[in-house]
Amino acid sequence: MTENKTVLAWLDEMTKMCQPDSVVWIDGSEQQLEALREEAVASGEMIKLNQEKLPGCYYHRTAENDVARVEDRTFICTPTEIEAGPINNWMEPKEMYAKLTALYTGAMKGRTMYVIPYSMGPVGSPFSKIGIELTDSIYVVLNMAIMTRIGKSVIDQLGDSGEFVKCLHAKKDVNPDERYIVHFPQDSTIWSINSAYGGNVLLGKKCFALRIASYLGKHEGWMAEHMLILGIENPQGEVKYICAAFPSACGKTNLAMLIPPQYLKDKGYKVWTVGDDIAWLKIGPDGRLYAVNPEAGFFGVAPGTSEKTNFNALESTKKNTIFTNVAINNEDMTVWWEGLDKNPPADATEWTGKKVNGAEYTAAGNKLAHPNSRFTAPAINCPCISKEFENPQGVPVEAIVFGGRRAKTAPLVYQARDWQHGVFVGATMASETTAAAAGAVGVVRRDPMAMKPFVGYNMADYFGHWLDMGKKLGDKAPKIFHVNWFRQDEEGNFMWPGFGDNMRVLLWILDRCAGKADAVESPIGYLPAENAIDTTDLDIDANVLKELLSVDKSIWLEDVADQKKYFAQFGDRLPKEIADELNKLETNLNK
Ligand code: GTP
Ligand code: SPV
Ligand code: MN
Secondary structure, X not given: OOOOHHHXXXXXXXXXXXXXXXXXXXXXXXXXXXXXHHHHHHHOOOEEOOOOOOOOOEEEOOOOOOOOEOHHHEEEOOOOHHHHOOOOEOOOHHHHHHHHXXXXXXXXXXXXXXXXXXXXXXXXXXXXXXXXXXXXXXXXXXXXXXXXXXXXXXXXXXXXXXXXXXXXXXXXXXXXXXXXXXXXXXXXXXXXXXXXXXXXXXXXXXXXXHHHHHHHHHHHOOEEXXXXXXXXXXXXXXXXXXXXXXXXXXOHHHHHOXXXXXXXXXXXXXXXXXXXXXXXXXXXXXXXXXXXXXXXXXXXXXXXXXXXHHHHHHHHOOOOOEEEOOEEEOOOOEEEOOOOOOOOOOOEEOOOOOEEOHHHHHHOOOOOOOOOOEEEXXXXXXXXXXXXXXXXXXXXXXXXEEEOOOOOOOOOEEEOOOHHHHHHHHHOOXXXXXXXXXXXXXXXXXXXXXXXXXXXXXXXXXXXXXXXXHHXXXXXXXXXXXXXXXXXXXXXXXXXXXXXXHHHHHHHHHHHHOOOOOEEEEOOEEEEOOOOXXXXXXXXXHHHHHHHOOOOHHHHHHHHHHHHHHHXXXXXXXXXXXXXXXXXXXXXXXX
């Protein structure tokens, strides 16, 4: 399919190492993909779902030990350890290549190696970058076909350039003890082995579009962020764009596709989705910040997705979608997960493959779908996909929003005083862990800019890059905010209704950007003034709202102590501006 010498030499080297029986180029044609689907169904790798109710939809079940990203087995292999920084796993590149070469040698014997040329971002856009993934998994090919732009047009775009990210994935025997997700930023290379799940193997996603891209962005003057991108259209027809960074399974897909409360719909407000997980941000010709979604699909969390909570996501999954680790309703070969509705199927196959009575099984406290079960759906299926989705220039960003799951500390919303303070707000983000990564769930951990698992270089330098971008943007910089949809009362109930009602907070944010809404100063930044958040038709107690917008100084001082400890690990590499903001916060709280 190509005569590109760099591509062919690399392919030759990888083929000699992995020793597949055959090598197949993925040209992106529907005919080839359909043949692969049939092959995967024949081998049992995928199950065909009800083609009348769910046309083009398939089901896949992963190994029980392989259901989430594995952060402790993810490495950033820069030449020196300090380049990777204290929060990434690191190994010397030569040593890692040698270790992995031993694992990859002969790993594809008896298997086919698929060669997937793919573009992150619309093919040919000034934002876009090309990758080639070699994999021995049809599931990976079919997911990449949804999540990225693949095939001949991409290899034509690459021409004879050597500028592409070299991605190698071997499923091998899915042994968790020999599972490695490894990045060599200086070589634009990603090697993944012994997994067949999501972010570990769809190498265009977290590995390339965040870890490698954040490294490239630092050196080329742009940013790769774990952010959704949404447009809000007002009754006058003007659309303003917001980017928001929340940690994994903390509500990006939901916010990106939100349906406004009825009274706002009646007024003519609309929400348009540009992206639900990753944003590439660049300064445009007019000096403003522009965002592109490098992906072409949604790899979304299934549990909790329902007609009520996220109608648009659910709609997106009704055709040409791959479901991973949800439950099957055997009666009509459709899918089910916790939170879809209140009727678990009687004749169900739960996510590990056991046939159970769904009602009894769930009543006994078991889950039919894995908490990190997902759907892979084409973005074009989304009823509210933005018409700017394919715009090669991206969309101008009005506001950047940070957020996480905090049962106590963080109020519903506050605004940073300026860009530098905003970077500090992002840098001090913390959130309760979720099922999106292997390990304990519900433990508060610091997750700067929701990038803790995804930054491809030293986090302290990453803070520095954010500060530099602010200097370049000057007074054209987006305003920065922090939100928390997950504050809990004494009984552990969420105090804020969330989902569609989050629109009320977004409108305050946009009004602040336009210099309209009222705010009051607080030790942590600007809080909405009383009555500044529109609560029309919302059944919320005035005291609850007051509590949601309150700042408990003693809890915040505890957090400051934790922030200090966290920042200490970066030593004198931590930008002075961050240390200054920390001092300012502490002084404000002690006033
Ligand atoms: P990744 O794909 O892992 O990056 O996750 P994400 O950030 O896109 O999270 P997603 O939107 O899939 O939401 C994860 C979980 O949070 C789902 O179970 C949602 O139902 C729940 N959730 C999302 N928004 C809200 C909200 O406003 N309030 C509450 N209480 N839960 C929410
Ligand atoms: C996340 O964990 O943030 C995801 C899912 O979006 S994965 O692609 O597995 O990283
Ligand atoms: Mn994500």
